[in-house]
Amino acid sequence: MKYVFGPVPSRRLGQSLGVDTIPLKTCNWNCVYCQLGRTRPVVNQRREYFPRHEILSEIKGTLGSERAGEIDWITFVGSGEPTLHASIGWLIRKVKALSDLPVAVITNGALLYKPEVRAELSPADAVLPSLDAGSASLYRKINRPHPEVTFKRLLEGLVDFRKEFTGCLWVEVMLVSGLNDTVSALQDIAAGLALIQPDEVHINLPERPPVEAWVNSPDSEGMLRARAILGSAARIVHPTRGKFDISQYQDPLEGIIAIITRHPLSQPELERILEQCTPNGLDNLITRLENDPRAQVVERYGDRFWVAASSFFPTKSS
Numbered sequence: 001m002k003y004v005f006g007p008v009p010s011r012r013l014g015q016s017l018g019v020d021t022i023p024l025k026t027c028n029w030n031c032v033y034c035q036l037g038r039t040r041p042v043v044n045q046r047r048e049y050f051p052r053h054e055i056l057s058e059i060k061g062t063l064g065s066e067r068a069g070e071i072d073w074i075t076f077v078g079s080g081e082p083t084l085h086a087s088i089g090w091l092i093r094k095v096k097a098l099s100d101l102p103v104a105v106i107t108n109g110a111l112l113y114k115p116e117v118r119a120e121l122s123p124a125d126a127v128l129p130s131l132d133a134g135s136a137s138l139y140r141k142i143n144r145p146h147p148e149v150t151f152k153r154l155l156e157g158l159v160d161f162r163k164e165f166t167g168c169l170w171v172e173v174m175l176v177s178g179l180n181d182t183v184s185a186l187q188d189i190a191a192g193l194a195l196i197q198p199d200e201v202h203i204n205l206p207e208r209p210p211v212e213a214w215v216n217s218p219d220s221e222g223m224l225r226a227r228a229i230l231g232s233a234a235r236i237v238h239p240t241r242g243k244f245d246i247s248q249y250q251d252p253l254e255g256i257i258a259i260i261t262r263h264p265l266s267q268p269e270l271e272r273i274l275e276q277c278t279p280n281g282l283d284n285l286i287t288r289l290e291n292d293p294r295a296q297v298v299e300r301y302g303d304r305f306w307v308a309a310s311s312f313f314p315t316k317s318s
Contacts, residue, residue: 003055004062005258007071007245011237012128012170012202013104014072015245019059019095020079020262021088022049024310027080029108030144031132033174033215035208035264036079037311044146045084046111052087056094063099065248073126074099077106079262084111089120096123104128110149112157118164126168129158131196133180134188142179158196171198173230175205176215181222186229193230201234203227208264209300211313244273252277252285257294260306267304 003020010016026049030039059074074095076082082105085091095103102125109129111117121127133139136151145154162169173189175181180189193201203226205217218226227234244265246255252274259265265273274285289295289306298305298313307313 001058001258003050004058005262008259008263013075015070016073016075017062017071018262019074019076021055021076021082021085022078022080024079024261024308026084028110028146028149032142032212033176033206033210037313038211040312042146044148046086048086052090055091059095060098071101073104074101075104075106081108083107083117092123109158110145110154112161113153118161122165124167126170127165128170128172130172131158131189131192132174134185134192138180138185142176155192162196169198170200170202171196172202172204175203175218175226177218177222181218181226186226190229190231198233201230203234203236209298209305213300246273246277253288256289260295261308264305264307270306
């Protein structure tokens with residue numbers, strides 16, 4: 001499958017069937033913590049990167065083959081920024097008409113200043129945008145955005161979307177040690193959240209391989225500080241250990257490639273998935289993956305992570 005992957009375990013969405021509408025890595029941000037590698041180049045053009053009818057056909061086929069109860073959410077989460085696909089609104093409406101499953105969109109929120117993008121996301125049941133900084137200078141340092149998607153536009157778009165959106169608005173804050181975990185940085189973020197009034201604030205930590213090797217999670221004191229300053233709606237979201245489903249693939253290797261293109265896997269995660277589907281062929285499959293030109297290993301935090309070969313993870317960060 002080219003556009004649909006999973007279901008994969010999600011920290012907030014249970015077993016999530018992912019829908020990827022854009023090529024790796026198409027984004028208007030170049031975040032220091034991104035698990036998909038650097039954005040080269042940063043782009044901000046909305047267009048139909050993949051044919052919408054092909055994406056919808058693949059969603060239909062996947063939903064038709066899944067057993068009841070195996071999917072909790074259908075989640076639009078791209079190999080970059082999913083709202084850059086010009087037909088995301090059409091796809092959300094079609095999926096809502098096709099299935100009773102709730103639909104989520106994981107987005108950086110940078111394009112919500114555009115009324116048409118807000119309207120396109122309005123049928124979703126949950127939208128999860130990001131707010132990693134409360135000032136323009138820190139926004140540029142952490143998210144490294146396209147020049148057109150300024151901090152002012154980001155904040156105004158989130159505020160306007162909250163006024164119009166009737167679903168669940170869960171704002172994500174990725175904490176990076178030494179950048180946005182200080183008292184002043186957290187107070188600035190809290191001020192932005194007070195304007196947005198999200199239903200929940202999800203504090204995330206860079207536990208998957210960050211593009212820049214110097215990125216680290218805050219210590220326990222920093223996390224306590226974040227919870228105290230960001231308010232009662234904030235909670236720390238820890239990784240989940242659920243089931244990665246690749247049963248729809250005749251060749252398990254293809255299922256692994258589909259996952260790591262959007263969701264890096266640590267070595268233990270990889271081995272758990274392969275043991276579930278081919279307990280007697282684990283070593284053979286890992287050898288095939290090691291020799292596959294579509295996969296590579298990145299080392300972060302002293303661990304091995306499997307990612308797409310086309311993802312760029314520099315050995316020396318800048």
